[in-house]
Amino acid sequence: MAADIVPPRPTPILHTVLDRRQTLTLGLSAAVAILGSEAAVAQSQSFPQAVLAALPEGQPFDAARVADMARTLARRAFVPPASDLPDPLGSLTYEQYVGIRALGTALVWNGEGRAFSLEPLHRGFLFTNPVQLFVVEDGAVRRLAYERGKFDFGKLQVPAGTPGGPDFGFSGFRVFFGGAGEAAQEIAIFQGATFFRAIARGQNFGAQARALMLRPAEAKGEEVPIFRAFWIERPSAGSGALVIHALLDSESVAGAVRFTLRPGEMTIIDVETTLFPRVALEHVGLGGMTATYLFGPNDQRGIDDARAAVYEAKGLQMLNGQGEWIWRPLSNPETLQISAFVDTDPRGIGLLQRDRDYATFQDDDQRFERRPSLWIEPFGDWGPGTVQLIEVPSDSEVNDNVIAYWRPKTPYPQGGEVTFAYRQFWCWKPPERPPLATVANTRVGRGSNNRRRRFFVDFVGDSLADAGTTVEAKPALTTAPGAVHNVRVWPYPERKTLRVAFELDPGNETSCELRLVLEAAGKPLSETWLYRWTP
Template sequence: MPSRRDLLASLLAAPAALTLNRTALAQGSPLQAALAAVSDGQAISRDALLAFAREVSRNPYQAPRADIPRSLQQLSLDQYRQIRMKPDQRVWAGENRGFTLDLLPAGNVFTTPVTIRTVDGGIIRDKRFQADQYDYGQTAPLPTEIQVPYTGFRAYAGLSSGTPADEALVFQGASLFRALARGQVYGVMARGLTLNVAEAQGEEFPSFRSFWIERPGPGGTSLVVHALLDSDSVTGLYRFSLRPGDSTVCDVEVTLFPRNDLQHVGIAPMTANYLFAPNDRANVDDVRGGVHDTQGLQIWNGNGEWIWRPVTNPETLQVSGFVDQNPRGFGLLQRDRRFEAFNDLDARFERRPSVWIEPLGDWGQGQVQLVEIPVNDEFNRNILAYWRPRTPLARGGEHMFTYRMHWCWAPPERPPSAMVVATRTGRAQGGGRRRRFLVDFTAEDFGDREKSAGLRANLTNQRGRVGNIDGRLVPDLKLYRVAFDLDPEAANQVELRLVLEKDGQPQSETWLYRWTP
């Protein structure tokens, strides 16, 4: 009989390996029994999936292994992307289920195998690679007898028509996944979990190892995906319930089973690229007005305060923490939806989704953490945001988080008062490191001078010196602009805070900014 370590190494590999071990599974360890309950031919059960994840966490972690043909590993990314399931061969094609699935084989950099099972009529069914189900574009077709591991899947739904022909969701690569609302193109990506981001010991990258995808009912409008995540330090069981539309909503339930005490864990993480924007164009020589998936981080904290923090492409790694208790929401947003703001016919940055996280239930004390990493191109994802619990997640415990993700044009909730619509910076008079800032707020009431009478800008700075502060109402634009100069003096980091007030009460969201050279 295989050892527990050998079984753990193989249990999440190709489904064929699981089938070969069925005899041993019926007789062996608790891990074998747990696996048998969530494999081919078994009825789906949330309790069985939890028991399986729990038992996996009690065993030493084994990295996934797979034999991948060299020809697939040597494909360019463009060549690999041409390999797709034929539309009539996709899972549930022609069944009027509201969704179809394209199962993604290994190739290019995607070499971590995952097990994919569907749940048909409540019964788990393993999915196995069949070469003749795929179009290969300009790449030579694979022999029909070859077996290639899967590395993820793509879900199609009827976002623009009544048939499931539009990409709505992709899981592929470590714990990465992304979704779209109607009319959008891919931008911000989510992760299942982050561990030890920007820590001296190095970041750990958990991966989704197995998926159970429930077949929707006739004319289905939601897709349910169960997933097992695993890494050296933690095992996790996830349940995703996706509802695509004008705003695509995904409810996420997470249960984590740490193998070690998790000192720095990121819940509901999301990552984006940001190269430059009007607030950050130093040394930029580009015909485009901006290059980014996201303009900033918005937070609705537990005290009810709305915060807007524009992101930057800094010269050095920057980590910011926004301490909170029971946050109401946070997300990476693309606020400017004008084509002219970007002027890129290929990338279409104005159509990239905002991602808003709505915690469900109390998350306790912690902080929304923002990481900004310097980059020189637009292809590396250098912005990361997530919730970091204050208390470490204890080894041997079970830790649950539930949240709702909105892949949207704008979050379902918005500040009841004025919002920031633009942040711009440039060289100020006087030379040196002095900077000029323009921060524009908008609100319906700004179109009426009488209603907006008495507004003032409350600007504070942690270091350096601010001056030439000018707040000006522009009724025909429904705009209130605050202009000011910053002299950082000897400081290499200055925290700025700006809010519009009237009679001592806030009339806008809070603008926060970190200036660095």
């Protein structure tokens, strides 16, 4: 079960469906399920606070000590997060949880004339794991203490307890940029397990990132790491960058992560990670990202929806180590699909939203055309491995059913130390794009008989405005297995478009891997289109 990149390599693994509410974090329900079996242990144990003593409040901050804490933590047995959140906070509905509002007095650095401010996020609903928040001001560590009076709970009857209220704690934080009060724009959220997301100017939240993935889609279950604590450096006045340090923990590994966030026309986040495995890590996911894909022109079966399309990302873009640009349209399959794209030293991976026209979706509420593309570029060489793409069947747009990440070929050894880094671009368009014609649309429908499927693949690019070029362009099209028939080329120079139409006859096969690239004089005119057909 793998899409073709030479050499093709199957990856037969399983996965369970991970659900999320639209504005929540993918996989948190999975984290709750995984850790829930250890709830009894969590009641009698707590996170070893002695680890955090390496950076005591009021003392100078040293980023190296976060890695030291992770190293120390890795030598100890994993302690699940405490499940001590009382009702009603531990049993909130989604609507009740989003009704909890932080008051203006809870915002950190608001009104100080800095470009950034922070909003601590309350625990509740699925977000029950406690996260300790610290800020670094004038070089010194300051703990953000929980104060019940800084939150508006609406109609919820929350226990008051002693004067000042009990310490319910935080689940994460939001990052605002660009001024104080209503002038500030929410540009990033760090909340739940090791999930975070960001947007560029003028966008709506969509795709999400994961700082680390362990055993995704394996039959024995995914392991979901969590963030234990954050240290956020107060930026100087006029600074356009925010530095965030995090302590990561899981049954199999501890780690330190440094995020450097730069908002703008595209929001750039540099992610630097050091891992200390407690056990050998056979299946690790780096640069993980997730998004929703419900239906589109290539995938409309069984959909009864007034909208034209529903997806946060249209396809998986790859720039492999050989310099080949690859486009893999996403789908909502009938059965779980796992694709593995073999590569060495990948140069870029991303879940992209290429459709920026309202007419594509006709959705006045969700505005999918405003969702960010997420493109990552590794720092340094990542060696051999595979880009993994997981497509999970879904019947609802509130499911993040598409997952992509880099899986190193070589396992990470127990007791070792592993570092890696990459740059994320949360953007309208990635900064580096194919210097070739790109795929604008993939359409699939019934062919000339009940067995065949008809495909339209539209390529667009400046080179296709030249009638001479389009005459020379030839589609290099293959399928394995199956057969292709009735291949035709329709050039539209006035629209800088060339359409390749063909029929796929899968025979008795249950899946076919298709590959298409436009060529002229033996050289590519387009990125490579890959597609997996399934019934």
